[in-house]
Amino acid sequence: MTDSALGTRHIPTQGSEPELVQLLTPEGQRVEHPTYSLQISDDELRGLYRDLVLVRRVDAEATALQRQGELGIWASLLGQEAAQVGSGRAMAEDDYAFPTYREHGVAWCRGIDPLNLLGLFRGVNHGGWDPDEKNFHLYTIVIGAQTLHATGYAMGMQKDGAESAVIAYFGDGATSQGDVNEAFIYASVFNAPVVFFCQNNQWAISEPIEKQTRIPLYQRAMGFGFPGVRVDGNDVLAVLAVTRAALQKAREGSGPTLIEAYTYRMGAHTTSDDPTRYRLTHELESWKLKDPIERVKAYLVRTGKADQAYFDALEREADGLAAHVRRGCLEMPDPDPLSIFDHVYAERHPLLEEEREQFAAYLETFDAVDAHDAGDR
């Protein structure tokens, strides 16, 4: 698509936007922030870098598997690794996360095998992790609904007197949904211990952020009666510091915070989408300069906190993880057709029992045909 066909839309740049909380510049310079300081060991720093690299590798492998027909669809997190890893690593063990369908990086931080995510997108299972064990809810598909669930969960924690918090993930498009605004109101009125974590990746399929808001999203929080903060979503250190502070505030009984992680969807909305139809190459190129992984690598190299042996070893680890994901995906068993009747209702249901029997008899007719065909050969 040509520039003129797209009109003269405003290209978001950090320069013309309100200040972001940033602790590591795109060039890999460590900077201080008056409110959000971060003490981090070299080990932790290398750990974050490892998370970023491995999460991107899993995402690339999943995208390739979808292209090869092994997944029905995939929602890539490319470009949003720092927002997800920074916030995921900010969570305490007892905190609980409500994801969208794109939070593969947060899932990684909660110790979920990426294969669980692929199973969902392959249609062979429903994720398969135990949310109670991982404190990571199952993916919510319909935009914004999980912010309400998160608020309800947080209110339950509050009533239980738990010293933990909930983090609700959503995107810039979701902020136009009634559900999300209603969640803000409820959380505010009840002072619920929930952090609303919005990854503003600039695009809701083909619609730019200007179609959702006329003010920076974090400023919306003020109208609902709780603080909002905009963080450089491509700066894993800043996201970590800001999210830690917001979760701690929630745990201490000081209510919700809206974090706007200012980032960019480097890939398509999902593998069904073709972003070249509606956005400009130079926008993508300008965001590549703010890559969430490159800046950490630059910092590690410049300061000597990681050497070549470290990077080589990590690459081998990423190769191994990609092989695990690929092999595991291809080996996943198809679901038993009769399992479709198992979880429609929690309790035995006479109509479903009847239909299950009919369906089982129907499936047996295929077995009979198969046997007949085999006999013919």
Place this chain on the structure above:
Amino acid sequence: MTGTLSSARTVSFRDALREALHEEMEADESVILLGEDVGRYGGAYAVSRGLLERFGERRVIDTPMSEALIVGAALGAAMVGARPVAEIMYMDFVTLAMDNLVNQAAKVHYMFGGQFNAPLVVRVQQGTGRGAGSQHSQSLEGWFAHVPGLKVVAPSTPADAKGLLKAAIRDNDPVLFIEHKGLYPRKGAAAEVDHVVPLGVADVKRTGTDVTIVTWSNHVHIALEAAERLSADGVSVEVVDMRCLAPLDMTTVLDSAGSTRRVLVLHEACRTGGLGAEIAATVGEQLFGELAAPVRRLTAPDVVLPAHTELERTLIPDVEDVVLAVRDLLSS
């Protein structure tokens, strides 16, 4: 039916819909489009591609991501003279606009004493075939046919899609216009500019004498294929395409059922409380003593749809299932 079909030209279901939008927008300034990704992107299923460029941002509106807003704003505009065509990306997401469609649009004319009309069209796509999962595949037409004040349309061919969409846009009541996601690439005879198919008139897509299959949307094609297979065995099947699900043209159904005396109602939606029940009940009420066999329904079971494509396919009645059901009906 007015207008003509062009036997020389074929067109896809998707392009036929776009022709209808384009022509109605050319003919009537009050016709506007709104929805997520309808403008620059040309619609999630490319139906409105090119219309932003042709008609501009005043009439082709990319909205914020809120289904309640899309239908509610369309209703607001409709009440004061616009003829909005709103697009909701998936039928499943109409749930987010339910108040505006069911409590507001459907009731405006009555509750405001006939002083306002609500001439809006809500275009949705629905159905299985792509393994799109539990919240992107449902067939919910039965819900809306149950709401007095709403009209519901579900065409099967490009010509019907065009003629019915034009009629829906010109209609003074709110119309839910359902496009099956599997139909978009399907080609068929093109319809000319003045082709308008009135709402509430079923179409006999194939005449026959032994069994009547009543169906709509994508399953019309499955029924026609089954009818073709059965004809090789000397079984003559009549296929009634309802096209419009509210109002239901029961006259055409009863005429056909009265002559064949055997009726199979076929739909993709799950069985319980589906429109098949309404049709079967009416046939039973009107023709009980004249039928040679009880009316039979063939539908998906009452389950939540899976993302696994093979499993999804197994759940939805296919050609073989229809052939078996017709044979069964003939032997009873």
